[in-house]
Amino acid sequence: MKKATTDDLKLILKTESAKIIDVRPVDAYNGWKLNIELRGGHIKSAKSLPLKWTNYMDWIEIVRKKGILPEDNLVIYGSKPEDTQKAAIFFQKAGYQNLSVYNQFVEEWSANEQLPMEYLKNYRHLVSASWVNTLIKGQIPAEYENDKFVIVHSHYRNRDAYLSGHIPGAIDMDTLALEAPETWNRRTTEEIKQALEQHGITADTTVILYGKFMFPDNADEFPGSAAGDIGAIRNAFIMMYAGVKDVRILNGGFQSWIDEGFEISYAEETKKPVAEFGANIPVKPELAVDTPEAKHILASDKAELVCVRSWPEYIGEVSGYNYIEAKGRIPGAVFADCGSDAYHMENYRNLDHTTREYHEIEEIWIKNGITPDKHLAFYCGTGWRGSEAWFNAWLMGWPWVSVYDGGWFEWSNDPDNPFETGTPHS
Numbered sequence: 001m002k003k004a005t006t007d008d009l010k011l012i013l014k015t016e017s018a019k020i021i022d023v024r025p026v027d028a029y030n031g032w033k034l035n036i037e038l039r040g041g042h043i044k045s046a047k048s049l050p051l052k053w054t055n056y057m058d059w060i061e062i063v064r065k066k067g068i069l070p071e072d073n074l075v076i077y078g079s080k081p082e083d084t085q086k087a088a089i090f091f092q093k094a095g096y097q098n099l100s101v102y103n104q105f106v107e108e109w110s111a112n113e114q115l116p117m118e119y120l121k122n123y124r125h126l127v128s129a130s131w132v133n134t135l136i137k138g139q140i141p142a143e144y145e146n147d148k149f150v151i152v153h154s155h156y157r158n159r160d161a162y163l164s165g166h167i168p169g170a171i172d173m174d175t176l177a178l179e180a181p182e183t184w185n186r187r188t189t190e191e192i193k194q195a196l197e198q199h200g201i202t203a204d205t206t207v208i209l210y211g212k213f214m215f216p217d218n219a220d221e222f223p224g225s226a227a228g229d230i231g232a233i234r235n236a237f238i239m240m241y242a243g244v245k246d247v248r249i250l251n252g253g254f255q256s257w258i259d260e261g262f263e264i265s266y267a268e269e270t271k272k273p274v275a276e277f278g279a280n281i282p283v284k285p286e287l288a289v290d291t292p293e294a295k296h297i298l299a300s301d302k303a304e305l306v307c308v309r310s311w312p313e314y315i316g317e318v319s320g321y322n323y324i325e326a327k328g329r330i331p332g333a334v335f336a337d338c339g340s341d342a343y344h345m346e347n348y349r350n351l352d353h354t355t356r357e358y359h360e361i362e363e364i365w366i367k368n369g370i371t372p373d374k375h376l377a378f379y380c381g382t383g384w385r386g387s388e389a390w391f392n393a394w395l396m397g398w399p400w401v402s403v404y405d406g407g408w409f410e411w412s413n414d415p416d417n418p419f420e421t422g423t424p425h426s
Contacts, residue, residue, distance in 0.1 A: 002100035004075050006108045018073035020046040023087040026354045031123030035079040037110040041119030048357045054090045070095045077102040121397030125248045129256040149206040154232035161212045168265040175231045178238040184382035185405045186238045189281040200272040203243045203279040210250035229253040230384045237387040243283025252354040289377040289402045298332045303375035307333040308389040316421030320381050326412035328419035338385045372398040379404035
């Protein structure tokens, strides 16, 4: 196996003569120092392809989807030489012959501030299962200084998801605690305040949220019950809107907890209400956009309404929901494809449910005219997928991002609002 030096890698970055592959966990790629790196993040322009994914049967499909082809020159690196070597062997067996390994990432690259690295700006709010495990064991994990936290298992009308196994100490929260089923918008400020207080959450509480992917017997009646982390991020959005200062998402949800082999609890944890939330809700009203402001955004050249729906929904083949009759899209909205249907976000997720490499999401958005210099209001049918896309933009540090809370449900319920169907004209 050819070995690349630090000087080799410097030259590669200048000439773009090879593709650099980071085989560390996605959390290390995003910015967490999981080993002994002096700087968190990844080598500039590197692609994230964790060694863990080589256990999947369709690993090579993931590789190809990332645009990594057999004719490419590859440089593979990780935290440990043995990990790098294992990944390189997988590439060789798949027909990749022009490759080398770089084993000095920890000692030389991350230790030298003159060498270019990148990281997800708000990576601290996307935590690993190991980080959460350290927290519940009574130790102080990295990037955490608070003295009170609550772990929230989010679900939609499906407490069986919680009772069938959860992170020790976690309480459950139905998404309906924070959003109203009549409109699927966030509840009133007083209702949000009461719900947060009942769940023991103040403005100063660190809240770690996660979900679980499962398919209950009543999935046809309540399809959102199988939606996993989308519901957790929906709750996170409303908490941040309300004013919770430190909201974090477990990257990969309960699946990441299982993958690490950590203890699972089946006990029903008692919620510990607090007397006062501690801030006037909403502390961050700018995070939420309602229909009047959505119309202003559509008319502005400094803003975009971003449609986070599937293509069949966007062109009006389906409404996406059994309780929404109208089909079509809001005229002028920019398409930001979520995935297959109204309850999944495959195009924003990796196979292990962790968030997709943020460079890839950003690249797709920018090609579609979704850029960080504009006010972006993400929407879907009822707010869940819009909240997840919004969270990705917020994690990237994009400065002016919101959720159009009413989405297609609210827009289509007003017959005076225009709509379109079919493939948009370029």
